Amino acid sequence: MSFARIVVPEVLDGLAADDPAAQRSRLDLQRVHRVMGTRTTVLRALRTLPVKSTSTRPLRILELGAGDGSLMLGVARALKAQWPAVSLTLLDLQNLLSASTMADYAALGWQVKAQVGDVLTWAERGSPESMPEDAPRWDLIIANLFLHHFQTSQLTTLLAQIAARSEHFFACEPRRARLALAGSHLIGALGVNAVTREDAVLSVRAGFRSTELSALWPEIDPNTVHKPTHESTPEWTLREYSAGLFSHCLLASRGADAGASARPESR
Ligand SMILES: C[S@@+](CC[C@H](N)C(=O)[O-])C[C@H]1O[C@@H](n2cnc3c(N)ncnc32)[C@H](O)[C@@H]1O
Secondary structure, three states: OOOOOOOOOOOHHHOOOOOHHHHHHHHHHHHHHHHHOHHHHHHHHHHOOOOOOOOOOOEEEEEEOOOOOHHHHHHHHHHOOOOOOEEEEEEEOOOOOOHHHHHHHHHHOEEEEEEEOOHHHHHHHOOOOOOOOOOOOEOEEEEEOOHHHOOHHHHHHHHHHHHHHEOEEEEEEEEOOHHHHHHHHOHHHHOOOHHHHHHHHHHHHOOEOOOOOHHHOOOOOOOOOOOOOEEEOOOEEEEEEEEOOOEEEEEEEEOOOOOOOOOOOOO
16 A cells, blocks of 8 residues: 655754754664665665776766765775775765765775755756766766655756766665555664654655656656556666665666666565
8 A cells, every 4th residue: 555755854954964963863874774774775786787997087976965975985895896996976965074984985995075065956057066078977876865855846857967967876765665654653763863763754755666766757758657667768777676675766777778687686
């Protein structure tokens, strides 16, 4: 049984970066990711992508709504052998990237920088750091627990810009389902604070299911999006799928055959 998507502002987004409740909630988020298995879900998806570092330039990766960058750091640790040279930009409303997290990225050989701003401004006006001519698009744009913050009309704009400015895109979002909703109500058992408890429920209610994200992707034939969890267009291959008990993912690759031989495990 499904329920309608409802988007309301999350408590964390209204708190200053140095608010103790916000700081605690961001630490809680790391625990929530461990329970959700987010890092494994992200790794499974990224390992299917035909993305390679070259000797001429690092891979250019943009994470939208990156928070403190800790989730992607775990991904970087696991991927450093495959992707030794990466230039990673972490876009968020707040500057949450600590010196120690930057040092951890540097130790892996990944260059990281924080870009503070609203993703909707990024979508409307473009990045202040425009891409160099030899690489008009990001190799990969990624979003974790982020797209669910936005209303459908905003998502349409955002996904159109992501499609225009990237070679590959991956999002791991809350699954809008009864089990996930029940789990979000029980999240207090992890010892998380009131902000995290409230936002967990709001996140699931604003989450995604079925082919809801694919349906908003540009260039998709609206007559086909109701079909399976895997949709293709001449230019993009899309896979929208459930992962673990609580996550819902969209993996988009430019090129009809991209990643076709290795699909991320889905349930
Ligand atoms: C639930 S947290 C997820 C953080 C991180 N991606 C993770 O999975 O751990 C959502 C993040 O999105 C950021 N955010 C919310 N609205 C935003 C916007 N309009 N533009 C940029 N960042 C935004 C928040 O500041 C917050 O860090």
